[in-house]
Structures are given as structure tokens and as C-alpha cells.
Amino acid sequence: MNGAALLTDNLEKVHAMPNGQRAHTCDVLVIGSGAGGLSTAIVAKKGGLDVLVIEKEEFFGGTTAFSGGVLWIPGNPHAREAGIVDTREAAVTYLRNETGNYFSEKAIDAFLDEGPRMLEYFERETEAKFVLSGYPDYHPDVAGGAAIGRSVTAAPFDARQLGIEIRRLRPPLSTITFIGMMFNSSNEDLKHFFRVTRSLKSAVYVAQRLVSHFKDLVLYRRGVQITSGNALAARLAKPPSISKFHF
Numbered sequence: 001m002n003g004a005a006l007l008t009d010n011l012e013k014v015h016a017m018p019n020g021q022r023a024h025t026c027d028v029l030v031i032g033s034g035a036g037g038l039s040t041a042i043v044a045k046k047g048g049l050d051v052l053v054i055e056k057e058e059f060f061g062g063t064t065a066f067s068g069g070v071l072w073i074p075g076n077p078h079a080r081e082a083g084i085v086d087t088r089e090a091a092v093t094y095l096r097n098e099t100g101n102y103f104s105e106k107a108i109d110a111f112l113d114e115g116p117r118m119l120e121y122f123e124r125e126t127e128a129k130f131v132l133s134g135y136p137d138y139h140p141d142v143a144g145g146a147a148i149g150r151s152v153t154a155a156p157f158d159a160r161q162l163g164i165e166i167r168r169l170r171p172p173l174s175t176i177t178f179i180g181m182m183f184n185s186s187n188e189d190l191k192h193f194f195r196v197t198r199s200l201k202s203a204v205y206v207a208q209r210l211v212s213h214f215k216d217l218v219l220y221r222r223g224v225q226i227t228s229g230n231a232l233a234a235r236l237a238k239p240p241s242i243s244k245f246h247f
Ligand SMILES: Cc1cc2nc3c(=O)[nH]c(=O)nc-3n(C[C@H](O)[C@H](O)[C@H](O)COP(=O)(O)OP(=O)(O)OC[C@H]3O[C@@H](n4cnc5c(N)ncnc54)[C@H](O)[C@@H]3O)c2cc1C
Pocket: 031, 032, 033, 034, 035, 036, 037, 054, 055, 056, 057, 060, 061, 062, 063, 064, 065, 066, 067, 068, 069, 070, 071, 072, 229
């Protein structure tokens, strides 16, 4: 296998082949290590199946690792905990408007039933954790639209928790980083960077953040305090969800 391969089960299932290559046996072969592949692998593994995730690239995480990591889930538990008032009826109205002729009551019922359950499942069973994003719906002013509460994003993550496999995590897009540093829009980062020339407290915060980041660049050749889709991919891949990496 030339690219990165994530093995979610034990290596005893790897067999040497007469031609010198290795053969793997598994119940479920997942092709691709983005959020789709990794979440499929996790659910299958928790269902008792032997799962192998293969990835053609040098890095795991796919487009997911580049993404905003935002999930649009009306009725999600984080909005409820934050006391944000929303109703299923409003979400259905919004989706009816947005989907037009493609509106399918059955599909939307399934989405609204299973979306929050899916989120609860991953937060309970894996390292995937989410926070409210603060984003509005794309069209918050149309009937049923919401200004806040339906989007969650992956909680920030310290990629060092991946151990040696930090080197296999696809780096974020350079266009959304500052010298490789990912900003956490839900905490102090942006606020302090914007105020750096106007507040001593912010100047100190930024200086500490930069020193820490440069140290990470030297030690790990990448930023380790990650957010968004990069955090989502890393969280899904963190053991024990993915028990072993094999390359
Ligand atoms: C900049 C950006 C921001 C985005 N922000 C958001 C957002 O906030 N919210 C949202 O919902 N969506 C967002 N998206 C879209 C979202 O990222 C994708 O829809 C999602 O990541 C797709 O996940 P996936 O698992 O299907 O595919 P991917 O994450 O792309 O994973 C597919 C993997 O399969 C591998 N692969 C492909 N073919 C093979 C093969 N033959 N053998 C082995 N491996 C293979 C690929 O290398 C890749 O690693 C964004 C996209 C971009 C580009």
C-alpha cells in the first residue's frame, strides 16, 4: 500500500502474500479517511465488526481536514443547553423554503430525528466534541430561519493527543492559517489579535501564543492547537476510535 492506511483493528489480520505484498482481511473496508469514512468505520467497529480504513493520500482527513467543520443540526443538544429557543416546526418550514421542489417530508423527518441523535452518539462514544458555532442559517430572515443555534463546529483540539500520528493529519489550508496557526473564533484568539496594538493584555496574549506556536513548529513542524475541520478529522481519528495506524 503506497499511501496512508489507517488500520482500525489489529495487525494479526495482515497476511503476507506470495508476491511480497500484504493482504488484509476485514468485515468492512472503508475507502477514504474523511469524516464520512472515519464515522462509518467508528460505527461499524462499535458494532463489533473488523474494520479497515484505507487512504490513498499521504495524509488522512481528506477535504474534511480543510473544512470549517460546521454541522448544521437543528435541535442539537448544544443549542438546547444554551437555552436557545427553536422548534422542529420552524426547522421544517425553513427546509421547505430552502428545498423548494426537492422537499421530501420523509427525508427531512429522518434528518431532524437522527441529526441530534447522531451528534449525541459521537460525543458519547468518541473524542468528537462540538461547540455552538455562532453562525446563523444561510437565510436567517426567511420563514423558519434562525439567527443562531442550528450550527455546531468541532471543538478545538490539541493534535499532540494523536501521538506520533500527528504527522499523518492533513495540515489545514494555508489560506485559513497565520504562519500555520489556526484561530479559535469561539475563544480569545481573534479578539486579542485584533486588539494587539491597543491593549497590553492582548499584546502579551499574542506574544505568548506566537512563542508557543513557534515552539510547536520546531517540535512538530505544524501548529498543534487546531480547530474547525482539522479538529474534526483529528478527533474522529483519535484512539480508541481508531485503534491503530498502519502504513
Ligand atoms: C474550504 C472548505 C470548507 C468547508 N466547510 C464545510 C463546513 O463547514 N461544513 C460542511 O458541512 N461542509 C464543509 N465543506 C464540505 C465538506 O468538507 C465535505 O463535504 C466533507 O469533508 C466530505 O467528507 P467526506 O468524508 O465525504 O470526503 P473527504 O473528507 O474528502 O474524504 C475523502 C477521502 O477519501 C480519499 N480517497 C478518495 N479516493 C480514494 C481511493 N480510491 N482510495 C483511498 N482513498 C481515497 C481521499 O484522499 C480523502 O482523504 C467544506 C469544504 C471546503 C473545501
